Structure formats: structure tokens, C-alpha cells
Amino acid sequence: MKTFRTEDGLSLAYDDVGDGLPLLCLAGLTRNMADFGPVVDRFASQARIIRMDYRGRGASDHADPETYSLMQEGQDALALLDRLGVDRAAILGTSRGGLIAMLLAATAKNRLAGVLLNDIGPVIEPVGIEFIMTYLGRRPAFADYDAAAEALSVNMADGFPGMTLDQWRAAARRWWRQEADGLDLLYDPALREAVIAQSEATGGADLWPLFDALDGLPLGLIRGANSNLLSRETVAEMRRRRPDMRFSEVPDRGHVPFLDEPEAVVLIEEFLEGLQ
Template sequence: MTQFFQSADGLRLAYDDQGSGHPILCLAGLSRNMADFEPVLERFADSARIIRLDSRGRGQSDWDPDYLNYTVPQEAQDALALLDHLGLDKVTILGTSRGGLIAMGLAAAVASRLHGVILNDIGPDLSPQGLTHIMGYLGNRPGYRDYDEAATRLPDAMAPAFRNVSHDQWRAYARRLWRQEPDGLDLRYDPRIARALVEQSAAGEAPDLWPLFDALAQLPVGLIRGANSDLLLPETATEMVRRHPGLIYGEVPDRGHVPFLDEPEAVGVIQTYLEQIS
């Protein structure tokens, strides 16, 4: 059941809190929402407390009146506000894409609040090709009439990065990402997020994120990579493993950016992490 809390600047932010055991805070990608973690909830709610957050401007959370507040530091502060709201001193963060960047930022700033981190197809070096791909669709409606049409057309639209995905899996993907409106599927996020990203990118050179990853050195870390990812390249993943010898790594075949988290390899990383941390 979706619940709400208030951010420091007064936005109403949505979250879901189910399961029992080790607390895992799930942070979604740039244009995604808590629904992406339904497979994690279904698989692990009997062994972990699964807390899923809709970051500001996504899912059921309020859109920010000032789109320039759509930043990793601000969203990291919102995540900490949720932990404080729930009375949690420490959690593991399962971060997909943008959510993983937030996790690395928190590790650098307030490592004492983290048990560890699981990164889903994200690292400290972002491929320009992958970023260009994201900017190509960010803020645009998908152009599908309904979820069934989306499920029928997505195999071609997402190829060749995604293969061996069933119609039902594509329909679930579409339902999590878009909402049904009378004139077709629409975004579940504030399209001004695209504008924020463009303006922030133009403001200066991208920062070096490797120090943020290195801040994870004393924490348990898992890494899930889509084998066909155009954002997290193989050489980046290899360097991450080299810098963090204890890192739990799994590569998901037939998936690009990002794996759905229902794949055996993704489930295996999360399961191994929980076994090690318990």
C-alpha cells in the first residue's frame, strides 16, 4: 500500500514499505518509479524489508515546481528524509541507474547510514553512447495506444539489446513505466526532468564519479549488469570489480539498460548479498 511523507521543502513523496528482515531501500532510475522493483518485492519480501521510493517528479510523488531541483544531491536528501521518517539508522540501497548514483553519493557523504549497496547497471563511468540514447527518449510520450500495443511493439523497439522477453514481461514493463490515458500511454514522470538534465549538463564538465565508487570500499557491494548495456560498459564493470575485490557481480544475458531484476543472475546477486550481510 502506497504511503506518503513530506520532503524538507514540502513535497509529498510516495513510498511503499513491505516485508520483514534486512531493510533494502530501492531507488529507481532517472525516469522510473517504485514499480520497477515489483519483482524484488515478490521474490524477497519474506526475507527482507523492501522499501520502495518514488523520487520527486516520478510515480505518485509530487512534481517539483522548480525543475532544477531534479538533481542527484537533492534526491539523495529525499532518500535520507525517508529513512528518518521511518526511523531507520541504516539500510542497504538497491539502486537502478540514477538510483545507483544516489547510492554512491550517499556512501561518500554519509556512509554510516548504509549497510551496503547493490547497483543495477550503473557505475562511475557513463558511456556517452548510453547517455545519448537516454536523451533521445527522455520526456517524450511512447506513442502506444495501450499496454497491449506496447507489448507487441516493444520487442522491435528494444532490440537488439533486449531479447527473449515474453509478451507478458513486456506488458508488465509498459505498465510500470507508463500510465493509460484516453489518448494513449503517457509518462509516469515530470517531462521537465529532461530539461533539467540538459541544463545541468551544459553548466559544466561532468564530475569524476570514481571517488564516489571508491567510497564503497569498506561496504558490501553487489553489481548487476545487462550484458548488452550501452551505459555500463564491460571495461567499467571490470575496473569496478578490480577496485572492490569483494564485489558480488552478475551479468544478465539478453538484457540492455536496465535488467528487470527478475532474471536468475540479478536474483542471484541480491540473494548472495543478503546471505553475506546477514
């Protein structure tokens, strides 16, 4: 893991491995670069995998919560590419990372070689947002990773049936850190207030123009079959507007697929091959 400095003086963590076309991996709202471990393991021989932790997440510095925004996080992503001397990169964006990719398509399209969206689109279902708000910024009530795995296997069974305790334990290690008094967040809890404030300011904004800004770029979409954030109706409209968009639905996964599933792996491979 390496770090770089932003214009406002923050230290942001990143990782850069592999050879070939640069693939910038952007994580979900509360997540970090660890989510893309399967992508590194499988594709570092085919692409240059660049991962980063947004400000306030993972190993990156916490910041003024007002800067926990799509626009600032997009600017930070471009600053990382500048630091690495990368003129153009494809983006694999999970959830919030996909929104950042769409925003960059509208504001810095010349920097993008293609976009692969993981369980995100221009319509975000309210039920999915409501679920995120049940835990956003709140410390988990688990003593350790074993307890977390047991709880997740029950609480997430509808969206992710068939997951083993080992799989949930590995996920918990990516999402939380162990402290003496139990598990704690791997991100700034002030992210909750930032999301609420930004939602109140921009609530109901039409994101279809951002999706349409992807026009002309190679495009792919992975959807969890049980997703509560990205509906099949939204996917149908995305595919109508972009009939060339590669698409795969991952069974037994909600929001979001882990990117180690066969359906996800095949689509990532096809996406990368299509960029050559």
C-alpha cells in the first residue's frame, strides 16, 4: 500500500499492481480497496490494477465531511491518475464508485477508456438507501469477526443465500477492524452526516444525463440478482439506451456482488478484452 497527497493536504492510500491497461477500481460508499482483492488476484496479469481508499475510508486520512462528495472523490481519483502518470484508465466502479465513474464521464471523459459498473445505475431504489441508512456511520454491535459472521449469515440470508461462515468472516475483515472493545468502522462515522446533508441538498436529482454521458465509451454492468439498490426495470432502460452494454446478473447476490463469482469474473474478462 502506498499514499499520495491531495491538494488540501490529505494522505490517501492506494495500491498499483499488474501490467497492461490501467483499471481504476473505485469502491462503494463505506468500503475500501480490499473489496477488489479478487480482481487483483485474477486480473493483475492482464491489466494494471489501481485501487484507492477515498478520503475518510480505509487507510486514508479523515477530512472535513463536506468534502465527502462525489465531485471531490472524482477529483481525488484523477489526482491519483496524475500522480501515476496515467492519461486514460478504465474504471470498475462498485456502487458509489460507479456514480463517480458516470460523473467523470460527464466532466473528464477524455480520461476514461471504459466503465464497468458493479450494481449501480442512474436510478437508486429508495429501499436500498433506507437499508444503507440503518448502518451508515454506526459502529457494528459485534465483539469479533466470528460473531459478525454468525450475524451476517442470518441477517443477510435473503440477499446472499448459501454464503458460508468463512465467506462472511472474510467480508467482515474487509469492512471492520478489531478493537479491544469489539469491531469498529473502517471509515469516518461523519460520513453519515455528509450523506444526509448532500441528500437534502440534491434529493431526487435526475442521474440519467450522467449515464448518457457514457455514450461512446465501452460499458459493462454487473447486477446482483437480489439487489435492493438497482432494479431490473432500471437495468432494462440502461440496456435500451446502450444496447452494446455488456451485462451479467449474478445469482444469490444482493448489493453488491463480491466480484469473485463466475458470472462477474467472465464479464470483467470480456470487458478488459474488449478494451484491447
